[in-house]
Amino acid sequence: MEATTSNGKFKVIGTRPIRHDGIDKVIGRAKYGADYAFPGMLFGKVLRSPHAHARIKSIKTDKALKLPGVKAVVTAADLPEAANRLEQAGEMAINPHYLSMNILARDKVLYDGHAIAAVAATSPHIAEEALKLIEVDYEVLEPAMTVDAAMKPGAPILLPDLRNREEGDKQTNVAQHYQFKRGDVEAGFRAADYVVEREFNTAMVHQGYIEPHNAVGIYNADGQATIYCSTQGAFDVRSLSAQVLGVPVGKIKVVPAEIGGGFGGKTTIYLEPLSVLLSKKTGHPVKLVMTRSEVLRASGPTSGSKIKVKMGATRDGKIVAAQVWMAYEAGAFPGSPVGAGAMTILAPYTIENLQIDAYDVVVNRPKTAAYRAPGASNAAMASETVIDELAEKCGIDPLDLRIQNGVKEGSPQVVGPPFRRIGFIETCEAIKNSDHYKSPLSGPYRGRGVASGFWFNAGMQSSATVNIHTDGTASVVTGSPDIGGSRASMAMITAEVLGLPVTDVRPLVADTDSIGHTDVTGGSRVTFATGMAVYEAAQDAARQLRERAAKVWEVKPEDVELHDGVLSLKEKAEGKAPMTIKEMATKLARTGGPIIGRASVNARGVGPAFATTCVDVEVDPDTGKVQILRCTIAQDVGKAIHPSYVEGQMQGGTAQGIGWGLNEEYFYDQKGILRNTGLLDYRMPTCLDLPLIETILVEVPNPGHPLGVRGVGEVSIVPPPAALANAIYRAVGVRMTETPMSPPRLLKAILKKRAAEETQSAAAD
């Protein structure tokens, strides 16, 4: 694996220690949400809508309640009316009213799989049987499954109270229209020598974490509730559940279990409030775990979309104008990532004249949730293939066109201040200079494609404490659930600051009562923002250690320094020999008590991420199947704390992007029923579908972080679909405008091209 990691002045950062939580995971002791069990625990199951769109006329639960072993049934009638307004919850804006309606449908079901009722029983089998005894009377309505269907005049309306600013008091499925403008688009296109205009359709896809959603709720008679669950944000589970249940945040404690993947999909709630409600009704702990089919039907996939891109360039390769129209499926309630899609789609390029119109559209599908760089991959599928076409028209290498137009320090962003130091061009150059790009690709039906991607990354709030133990080891406590090895990074930052071996630092993820507020693990923010809090907390502990040593030596704290875990006087003095942290730790009781370093941040100085991916494919012209021959990603990672986990993020995101581009899709029938509700039909890449994904770590330090860190978790998923489309074009000469580029779709395009060529040559004859 190529790595240009320079370790500079660091001792621990940039090395590759074995992660602290690894042992529990290889011996099987790690506890994920579904592994929790308590005495007297009951099992919950959820009744889900068999219709895409229907009015609920009545729900009868008495037969279910009579089944032996059934202890309680809850419906929306058990939930308070939640406020109908936008509230900030972490990274997302949440409307509690809609959130509550997604947890349990009120008077309408809005998608196949929409939760209607939940049962608690003494076994999961009984709970399942009870679901069949709940009688729901529906009035089936026509569904609107796509943005086209939902936006056309006379479309079935999902939410009677939904309005947008432009349409006044008219009922609508368009929740939001965002517009971004710069310069004069018309004039820009007039100045262009080449204009490419295309329309794209991308399918809804799922994060596909292997661990299904789960929750165990325990309600105590004093009104306090505890929730154990696998989540990316324990504090978000707490605040969102409190909203839905209508209780103060302080009444709920959330204990984050180990989490079996999230990728954005575990940043909201589904089962958590149900577990508390059922526990309250029964007086027992209640566990709910989704089946895979429930995960696919009723958790939060990411939007399918329709995107039109028009871009113009001058003969010498300067992009002079771009116009984008994009509409994203929000699912049943407002809140697709179309805003992010709009702000990322042209982000890598300096374009003087642009206009972007973006629409958030409700459709009869599950409410979308975040998925790794939400909204950016499908956007890049559109823009990055158009860029490729422009490069071809100009006769310029696609990487050179990107370098020529690429953003750098000082370039304007679509919104906000100009970019600070960023590494986009560096990622293009890294690919250009890679062994991969320099090795010629030959053979029939083979092609090479490149594409780039941008992601903002997030900052937000984090808390951390660093405890110095009596034996001179330390623990670092944060509120950021670890989904990809972040505990190791937190321990490494602490070890670096204190000069301890990394094995002497124990990293922990605490529950919501045991650490200060910490926003969700998402937006690639943990190593950046929580890492910043950890860095400061460790500094705080270091400062206190110096003060204590000063007390022992009866000198001023400024005269003491801490290097490599050893406290010493800046100027040597008789009888005041240097002390290790271990030695100092034994003296803490006598010098003022234990040392707790602490810090909290609302992190500013976020460094955005760029990646460029190169992929070689071979297409089977008879089946349309795409085989990936080689794949390399270059990403600006700021400063890699633990390079192996940075590479892991790059490889994992690339793998998901490849699945998105080639195979994965939600397949609904005419009635709006999801037809691929299992992993056999929702096909994610296996290790046979993927090559070894090569990684190039480009390190352009983020000036906004003390260690140069920028988020690394998300941007890798952005380029692959477009890179694949560009490679497919070079292999078989068809420009794909739909994802997934699955065998049937690609074959159809190949046959269409062949037919067109035949008609043409027949006409010529």
Added chain:
Amino acid sequence: MSTPGFHQRIRFSINGRIVEREVPVRQTLADFIRDALGLTATRLGCEHGVCGACTVIVDGASVRACLMLAVQADGAEVRTVEGLAQDDELSPLQKAFLDHHALQCGFCTSGFLMTATDLAAHGAGSNETEIREALSGNLCRCTGYANLVDAIAAVLKEQAAKRE
């Protein structure tokens, strides 16, 4: 768990320990191992035989515990991840998974370890394509598989070297 309906008494060995229990006839081996025996390292990702997270070894062959009923394990010898380490000594595969950073979230780890244990027990070679084929019944959504393949290849290679 008090599931009514038919129960049957089974006796089998799990990680070398003999277990004798009444089990509901409709309970899967995975649910039995996890819920009744408390051995939760056998993970459930799909419950329909695709993800491989629930892989265990039954009488020397890797099996998806979500697709097998507990009653079918009567008389069998079952091995789960909890039985891989001997006297606190990690198995070479467990060690290699740590050394090669072969996991991110770790949810797929048990399944991969059991599939690979089966592979190693059958004397598989360290050819990458063959390893990838053998692992293609296990899904990992986090890693892109590179480090998993590396870790397993390293162990198989060492094992082959020892045989020679």
